[in-house]
Amino acid sequence: MTAIWALAAYITSIIVWNAALKRNIGEAMLVGLLVVTAFAGGDFLTVLGTSVLDAMQEEVTYAAIAFVVASHVLSRTPILLRLIDILNSLLGRVRGGPVYTSILGGAAFASIAHIGAAVTAAVGSITIPWMKRSGVTPAMSATVVAGCAGMGITFPFSGTMFILVGSAGVSQLMSADEIVVPLFVAGTWCLVYRLVAAFVIVRRHGIQAMDPADLLPVRRSVRVGWTSLLLLVAIAVPVALTLGPTGRALNSWTGVDVGDAISLVLWIPVLLTVLVAFLGRDALPKRPAQWWTLLGDSAPRIGVVGVTIVAAFAASGALASLGLPAQLTSLLSRLDAPLWILAICVGVLVVAVAIPLTGSATMAAIGPVAVATLVGAGVPAPVAATAVLVFASTEGASPPSAAPIYVASGIAGADPGKTFKPLVGYFCLPILAIGVFISLGALPV
Known part of the structure; x- marks a missing residue:
């Protein structure tokens, strides 16, 4: 049970350091990492060093920092303002238009890419500045985009789905084909809920339609800013390839598998930066010293995002080395309760594992046991597998370790800690409830 106690101490220490002591999230994540590695006892230094080294080699760490730099450079050019003018010409008259577009765009991209950080990066690089221009706070803009990151897991045919249904424990209960329709229906339920959440966010936070005086006619905005649409190439090219x-x-x-050779998370910020440098060349520095100053201005944001995400991944690795997956699997296999309690317990445990781990790692660790537990309580295997994938889809919205939170916060220039409460309230807990209702048959799939 050491790893389970370490997980509880990790989450508690971050909440206390960030929320109670009012320290920044970077410090809180470092404290959380030290608390976790303290559970390794005499192997403290070995576990700490290995975990940090592995975390610094994560491609999402690079992507989060790269997007901070790209968005900072982009903000020094008129490119994004022209693109936002076009989007506002089309949807600015709809109250909360950027919020709804962000969620629908997230669903569309997630159904293709299935990678939470990539979904956040691709959609957020366009919609977050748009939402901020429309009066949405940076923290709420990041919350909306990060809250959509897990939708890739709730639509076929994600790698997470294949990890679960291809495991020995689940493949004996059902074939892979049996989950396709239930998972698509579940993904639709999750999308419908997110649109409802968007409606609530728009009303509760007083997000208004754009002032008509600030809206350009569509023809004029396209004529002036059509080159800004080339930013979409930074998303389209890696996806198409x-x-x-x-x-x-x-x-x-x-x-060879081109999908493994070309990482969406890595190449989208690279292409975005190249396009920005080309399209905005008239507004950008001409001499190396000026570029050094420009990039140096982004250092404070890079520092917080970089430290936070490295600490998050390192803590995840440390928890894994302490045996968290095996210990949670053992705990899950001993559950014996009525179905509704069982479904809640299974959901909470899957969500808890998805806090430090990715959805794929969560399914590899305890997915088969979670499905078998629900099947043993009378839930049909395809429904049980669908519910477990819905639980795991909270990975993007589960503070404090989810990578999409830091990617979105980096783009928005927001304090990641300010997204934690709304992410839990608007996305994490409701998606958990959807998974429970699917298990109980209250939401048909």
Whole structure:
């Protein structure tokens, strides 16, 4: 039970340091990491060093920092303002238009890419500045985008889905084909809920439609800013090369999995930065010294985001080395209660594991046991597997360790700690409830 106690101490220490003592989230995550590694006893230094080294090699760490730099450079050019003018011309008259667009765009991209951090980066790089321009606070903008990150898990055919249904324990209970329709329906339920949450956010936070005086006619905004639409190329090119007919053709031609060779999380910020440097060249520095000053101005944001995300991944690795997956699996296998209590307990445990781990790692660790537990209580196997995937889809909205939180906060220039409470209230707990209702048959799939 050491790892379970370490997980509880980790979350508690972060909440106390950040919320009670009012310290910044970077410090809180470092304190949490030290608390976790303290549970390793005499192996403290070994576990700490290995975990930090592994965390610094995570591609999402690079992506979060790269997006901070890209968004900072982008803010020094008129490119994004022109793109936002076009979007406002089309949807600015709708109250909360950027919020709804962010959620629908997140669903569309998640159904293709399935990678939470990539969904956050691709959608957030466009919609977060738009939401901020429309009066949405930076923290709420980051919350909306990070809250959509897990939708990739709730739509077929994510890698997380295949990890679960391909495991020995689950493949004996059902075939992979049996989950496709239930999971698509569950993903639709989750999307519908997020649109309802958007409606509540728009009303509760007083988000208004744009002032008509600030809206340009569509023809004029497109004529002035059509080159800004080329920013979408930074998203479209990596997606086209790795997914769909183009991706399959390249896989066949090269003989390798292009999706593994070309990382969406890595290449989207690279292409975005290159395009910004080209399109905004007239507004950007011309001499190296000026570039050094420009990039140096982004250092404070990079510091907080970088330290926070490295500490989050390091703590995840430390918890894994302490045996968290095995201990939670053992705890889950001993549950014996009425179905509604069992479903809640299974959901809470899956969500708890998804706090420090990714959805895929969560499914590999305790997914089969979670499905078997629900099946043993009378839930059909495809429904049980669908519910467990819905539980795991909270990975993007589960503070304090979810990578999408820090990617979105980096783009928005927001304190990640200020997203924790709304993420739990608007996304994490309601998605947990949806998974429970699916288990009970109250939400048909």
